[in-house]
Amino acid sequence: MMRMLCLILLPLLVACTTPSPDFLGAPRLDAVIEGTRFAVYRRGNEAQVIRLDRLSRAELGAVPDRMIRAAGEATGCAPVARSWRPVGGPNSAVARVNLRC
Helix, strand or coil, X not given: CHHHHHHHHHHHHHHCCCCCHHHCCCCEEEEEECCEEEEEEXXXXXXXXXXXXXXXXXXXXXHHHXXXXXXXXHHCCEECCCCCXXXXXXXXXXXXXXXXC
């Protein structure tokens, strides 16, 4: 039973870090900012950042800043000020950040 559950859940967990179609093929870069893990995909002067950890409601306010920092740290490029755009709502685990490389 446990093995069957793992086989069902594994693809769902792996899909959580799959980038959107326009970032497919971009290499995955990882960053940890203040204990929060992120997967970062860079395509040209834009990055898609995916938060990998669950956070409490109280911690969600710090996520935009951490995502921006993760994009810069992982890519080595400078994030463009105020370019953070959540994908799917303000508390989304996915966002895009413009970069200056």
